[in-house]
Amino acid sequence: MLKQKDELIVQPMTIDNLDAVLGNETEAYSHPWTKGIFLDCLQSGYHCNVLYIQQKVVGHSVLMSVADEAHLLNITIAPCFQRQGLGHYLLNILIARAKHLNATMMFLEVRESNYAAITLYQRAGFNEVGIRKDYYPLAKGRENAVLMALPLTVDD
Numbered sequence: 001m002l003k004q005k006d007e008l009i010v011q012p013m014t015i016d017n018l019d020a021v022l023g024n025e026t027e028a029y030s031h032p033w034t035k036g037i038f039l040d041c042l043q044s045g046y047h048c049n050v051l052y053i054q055q056k057v058v059g060h061s062v063l064m065s066v067a068d069e070a071h072l073l074n075i076t077i078a079p080c081f082q083r084q085g086l087g088h089y090l091l092n093i094l095i096a097r098a099k100h101l102n103a104t105m106m107f108l109e110v111r112e113s114n115y116a117a118i119t120l121y122q123r124a125g126f127n128e129v130g131i132r133k134d135y136y137p138l139a140k141g142r143e144n145a146v147l148m149a150l151p152l153t154v155d156d
Helices: 015-028 035-043 086-100 115-123
Strands: 008-012 047-053 056-066 069-077 105-111 127-137 142-151
Touching: 008 086, 015 035, 015 047, 015 056, 015 069, 035 047, 035 056, 047 086, 056 086, 069 086, 086 105, 086 115, 105 115, 105 127, 115 142
Parallel strands: 069 105
Antiparallel strands: 008 047, 047 056, 056 069, 105 142, 127 142
16 A cells, blocks of 8 residues: 555666566466566567565556657556556656657557556547457457557657
């Protein structure tokens, strides 16, 4: 649980904090990313961050930047810290980072059943621009992804 006096620290993800990242990922998702996926992202030079509260990793994110586009590949807050504004906090940092990288558009996919995340993204200015059919695995079958986009300007 987040306390008012808690300091939020965002730092680059490293191999040393991957166990904590994987723990949060596994707690948060039915089909979590693997250690190999995170290692690939780190080795590819993607912008991988961790969010700390009192020296504990409570969130993480992965942002890919290509030319003038940024793609949010992963944003996760540990379930016990969700619904406290941390997703919004981390998302704003990622949007600022994308602007710093001169991206003019930021994209993401989200499970169509993840209403909380869709609301978070809409509040940040993202709009639905498409559907990716059968994008995410389920225990039985597959689920569509909502493709969302946010136009970025330097003046925002």
